[in-house]
Amino acid sequence: MSSDAAWQELHFTARKDQVEALEEWLFERGALSVTLEDQADQPLLEPGPGETPLWDAVRVVALFGGEQDLTPTLNAVPVDLATGVPSASEPVADREWTRVWEDQFHPLQMGERLWICPSWTPPPDPDAVNIMLDPGLAFGTGTHPTTAMCLRALDGGIDPGMRVVDYGCGSGILGIAAARLGAIAVLAVDNDPQAITATRDNAARNQVPDTCLSTVLTGDVVIDAWAESAEWVVANILAGPLVSLAPQLTALMAPGGRLLLAGLLADQANEVIEAYAPTVGLKVVDQQDDWVLLAGTRY
Ligand SMILES: C[S@@+](CC[C@H](N)C(=O)[O-])C[C@H]1O[C@@H](n2cnc3c(N)ncnc32)[C@H](O)[C@@H]1O
Known part of the structure; x- marks a missing residue:
């Protein structure tokens, strides 16, 4: 299925130990970027015995070009690379996609001296204590x-x-x-x-x-x-x-x-x-x- 939008996304949930292989597989299938977010933005309670621990659940968002037919990719997701079924592809308009990234990963000031900055953005205050991080790493982006x-x-x-x-x-x-x-x-x-x-x-x-x-x-x-x-x-x-x-x-x-x-x-x-x-x-x-x-x- 291809889309009229400039981009389209697939959403997965994976365990931490599955993420690297899933990422690699998505790039092989033509993903333009793969973003990892922890699933912990909801204040989940302590996991019970045998449940996936809070910080181990990773939301994986793969961005593809709007013209790509993603049906074969969706049908071919290896069962051992994700937990549950991936979402159907979601169209993402060009401007919207840019906004989503900017909304999520803009530089953040933490107190007086400290800034956490995405690695691709020039720090807003070059004289501050700037920590450069790649938001692809989800466990601790600030x-x-x-x-x-x-x-x-x-x-x-x-x-x-x-x-x-x-x-x-x-x-x-x-x-x-x-x-x-x-x-x-x-x-x-x-x-x-x-x-x-x-x-x-x-x-x-x-x-x-x-x-x-x-x-x-x-x-x-x-x-x-x-x-x-x-x-x-x-x-x-x-x-x-x-x-x-x-x-x-x-x-x-x-x-x-x-x-x-x-x-x-x-x-x-x-x-x-x-x-x-x-x-x-x-x-x-x-x-x-x-x-x-x-x-x-x-x-
Ligand atoms: C919520 S993350 C915190 C990451 C980072 N310090 C931050 O503040 O964003 C929790 C980290 O604690 C680690 N962790 C969980 N239980 C632990 C334990 N018993 N001993 C040491 N590390 C543990 C996890 O592997 C994970 O990297």
Whole structure:
């Protein structure tokens, strides 16, 4: 089926581990661009056992020329590359397509000093702390409320020379922002090897050297070497993991250090606050949509 519009899109839902192969397959079928967005813009509750975790569901949007007949492509989608059935093709007018991209991925100011800019856009304020990111990487582009709240808090709190842990680093956006705001040493931790690769790539793109930002998988001995030394620990994960991780995260904090937790909904705040109460007095310090940001200082 071809369309009179200048462009047409196909929409898929895929798991994180399917995305790379799906992207490759779509380009082979003639896609002009493939955009990844997390499916988490809706404040979904904690996934149940066996369900796809919130951050693992990726919305994949493939853009094709308006003249291409997409029926053969729709009929040939390999079953192991997406979850569920892709949407029928949707025509996208030329102007509308441009607007969609501009709406979603324009430079975003986070607090006073920090801007998150799509890699193809000149930063609006060249003298600001500009983090250049490719929105193709969905887990941490700054557009999600939880990431945005963390970035604003880092902007207001990171001073030169600080040591910072970004636990659940995803794209590395928070750790990179901390480094660019003056942190002298940043430890970026994730349990997903793809996040480690993305963080390294994004750090290099933003001129953050390995000597400043180290990336490690959970369980790495380097994490133990950071015990009681971080002036800031930031973790944007879901409420359940944040509760379980309380001993590990607080063990990293220097006395008087700050803890920033995001990824939880307003009605999950008390459960998380209680889990940290023995070592850190957490309070809700920000809210965007239904998401809240907790911050506190280690006793
Ligand atoms: C919501 S993303 C946050 C990405 C980025 N820090 C941001 O703020 O946009 C959560 C990240 O935490 C990671 N993660 C989830 N559970 C974890 C755990 N138990 N230990 C370490 N990382 C975890 C995921 O792989 C994912 O990269």
